[in-house]
Amino acid sequence: MNTLNIGKLTLSLMVGLALTACGGQKQGGDSTAASGDNEIVIGFAAPLTGPQSHYGEEYRNGAQLAIDEANAQKLTVNGKPATFKLMAEDDAADPKQATQVAERFIDAKVAGVIGHFNSGTAIPASKIYEDNQIPNIAMATSPTLSAQGFKYVFRSMTSDSQQGTVLGKYAVEKLGYKKIAIIDDRTAYGQGLADEFEKSAKAAGATILPRQFTNDKASDFQSILTSFKTEQPDVIFYGGADTQSAPMIKQIRRLGIKSPFISGEMTKTPTFLTVAGPDAEGVFTSLAGFPLDKMPKGKEYETKYKAKYNQDVATYSPYGYDATWAMITAMKQANSSKAADYLAKLQAMDLDGVTSQHFSYDAKGDLKDVAITVYKAEKGKWVPVDSISTGSK
Structure with missing residues (x-):
């Protein structure tokens, strides 16, 4: 085989390997396709640097606590024990950076997204998730988020x-x-x-x-x-x-x-x-919601949170925790991490959560059970x- 033919064969193999790694299909949110095993990747987006980083860090702590608990329980998803992984990304409370983060999640084939934190980041990112059929549960409170009529958009907190x-x-x-x-x-x-x-x-x-x-x-x-x-x-x-x-x-x-x-x-x-x-x-x-000590499982959550992070619960972590558990529970009920399979379970969710005994959604993705x-x-x-x-x- 001459040098030219060897070069062509090498190039062909490299292209084939690259196409296999990329998958060729963005839509659907099947994180197991990216990793090749039963590791299910859930995206997380919030400001993790800058003046609002204290919000994002606490929010992430709640999501990570839910991930750790789910892994300890060895839940069955996709027909076998699953390992959940949180892919945390910093959107810096900046709309442009938020859309870049959303694109990274799509490329990573995450199964779903917790976030974004700010309304100004969640709204532009939500269009990307909707177009790629990725369920996302945002902390954002602007009425505009759910008024878009997207079926993959949900909240973890009341709207403005x-x-x-x-x-x-x-x-x-x-x-x-x-x-x-x-x-x-x-x-x-x-x-x-x-x-x-x-x-x-x-x-x-x-x-x-x-x-x-x-x-x-x-x-x-x-x-x-x-x-x-x-x-x-x-x-x-x-x-x-x-x-x-x-x-x-x-x-x-x-x-x-x-x-x-x-x-x-x-x-x-x-x-x-x-x-x-x-x-x-x-x-x-x-x-x-209610004060932490009046939340349905607030005292239990406070104990777990302090044990893991050695700090008091501030404001947002219980909402990140409930949102993550709602997404994981929907996957468990559907026995699938594919959005096409678990979306209906998320839409019909009635989670006995920390922030509410009925963490559930209306047709727009707003929370039904509301307290201020x-x-x-x-x-x-x-x-x-x-x-x-x-x-x-």
């Missing part, structure tokens, strides 16, 4: 239309705030929550001052806060993360504005209490003051 509606009504009817100032960070999450809060507060009879805006990279808010010195609203609502709400409340107090401050679940964090310090006192926040808890910062701790259950929709 649920939380914002409850919080706006509560602020007016229970806390007695009538003149309300609203600021949001223009992200899908922050603006969406503020929009729903505003609609609900108006419906309850509140007067809304001209809306103010910032962004999720800002640290100086004095220009938008100055007008509140003369207006002295009954309350200031902020839609956004603790990276802005903590310095914002400090600047509010430094300007001599005495108005109470209220925000959503991304402010209800240990980080906010630490950064805001004494200025956190009296701040109200809301969070989907209002918290108040008192002496460096978040203290639950009221829980509002809206029941199954």
Whole structure:
């Protein structure tokens, strides 16, 4: 055989091997095809670097705890004992990076995805998952996510239309705030929550001052806060993360504005209490679900979480845990890690979870069993003051 023929044969073998490795079929989410055994890969996406990394790390901890428990139970999927693996990727809370992460998951043939964390990342990534038939359970709360009509999209937390509606009504009817100032960070999450809060507060009879805006990279808010010195609203609502709400409340107090401050679940964090310090006192926040000690399996989860990570449960890990177990349970019930087989089981899921005894979905992928808890910062701790259950929709 001459040198030319040897070269052609070598090239042919290399191409054949490459095509075998790639599989030639992106759709369907069959992770076992990629690994060649019964290792089932589940993708995970959240900010793991940058100012929101504390959210993503805790969220990932919950998902990993579920993975570890499933592996310890040696569950049967695809007709034999399965090993689950979490493929954790950092989307840095950036929409462009999120779509790149989604493409990596498709190339890796993951069986499903837990995440993304932020609405601004989950919404663009969801189109990629839908086109490639990959179920994904997002933490994101923007109503837009489920309004797209995608059948592969689910949530692990209430939508802003649920939380914002409850919080706006509560602020007016229970806390007695009538003149309300609203600021949001223009992200899908922050603006969406503020929009729903505003609609609900108006419906309850509140007067809304001209809306103010910032962004999720800002640290100086004095220009938008100055007008509140003369207006002295009954309350200031902020839609956004603790990276802005903590310095914002400090600047509010430094300007001599005495108005109470209220925000959503991304402010209800240990980080906010630490950064805001004494200025956190009296701040109200809301969070989907009941307080950890009132969750159906909250105390049991807290014990397991502390034993594994040697830290307290902050906010998001129970939701990541339930979402991961819901996906794994659907695969177990279908005896398959192929999305075409287990999607119907996920759609019909009724999981006895940590966050809810009925972790289940409506036709849009929103959670049916909805509760909102209002918290108040008192002496460096978040203290639950009221829980509002809206029941199954």
